[in-house]
Amino acid sequence: MSLRARKRARTRQALLDAATELFERQGYDETTIADIAAAAEIGSRTFFSYxxxxxxxxxxxxxxxVQATLDAIATRAPGEGPAEVLLRALRTVGERSDEMVGPTAALRTRLFQTVPAVRGRALQVQLDAQREIARRLAEAFPDQLDELGAGALTGAFVGAINGALQVLLDRTDEAATPADRHQAIRTATDVALAPWRHDPKADHK
Structure with a gap:
């Protein structure tokens, strides 16, 4: 990364850290963009660059x-089915970051239940992601999935992740590591996607 890119990454992370701390301490509605920008030591106008x-x-x-999932679809291996592609994408995401099971995720889950603006944004993010992933799956596996099947598979995948996350983040088990939580999510998605899993033995019957 260039010096400029590293500086932008540091500022972006400072904003995320400041927001998480302020949302926890002051409350979401009580925290303003100006508060977050000040805590990250930037101007309010600069906030909107990030x-x-x-x-x-x-x-x-x-x-x-979402991009990791689309990349997994685009780089599917011969004989790899749509469910296997989605599960591989989930593993890749877990290897790259703990954000999905970390403090931000726990905060997001709590605010989803109490703040309409957060709930609306979360549902829009999820809907947009499901539509794009389902569209790409239908294009990549036309012999296995039509639009309806791709939508159902994607919905099962996203629903399994969200359902598992809800349970995991509601727990107060301090001993659970991010790796434990990622494994629990993978187990849940394995179960949810079992009807779509490709059986190579069937190809030789």
Missing amino acids: FASKEELLFPESDAR
Whole structure:
């Protein structure tokens, strides 16, 4: 990374850290963009060079997760089915970052239940992601999935992740590590996607 890119990454992370701390301490509605910018030692106008709204601070890696899934679809191996591609993408995301099971995720889950603006943003992020992933799956596996099947598979995948996360983040088990939580999510998605799993033995019957 260039010096400029590293500086932007540090400022972006400072904003995320400041927002998480302020949301926890002051409350989401009580925290303003000006508060977050001041805590990160930048101007309020500069904030919008990094995030379009306060809600976006709670979804820092959503685009990266979607892109990892699209990349997995694009780089599918011969004989790899759509369910296997999605599960591989989930493993890749878990290896790259703990954001999905970390403090931001726990905060996001709590605010989803109490703040309409956060709930609306979360649902929009999820809907946009599901539509794009389902569209790419249908294009990549036309012999296995039509639009309806791709939508159902993607919904099962996303629903399994969200359901498992809800349970994991509601727990107060301090001993659970990010690796433990990622493994629990993988187990949940394995179960949810079992009906779509490809059986190589069937190809030779």
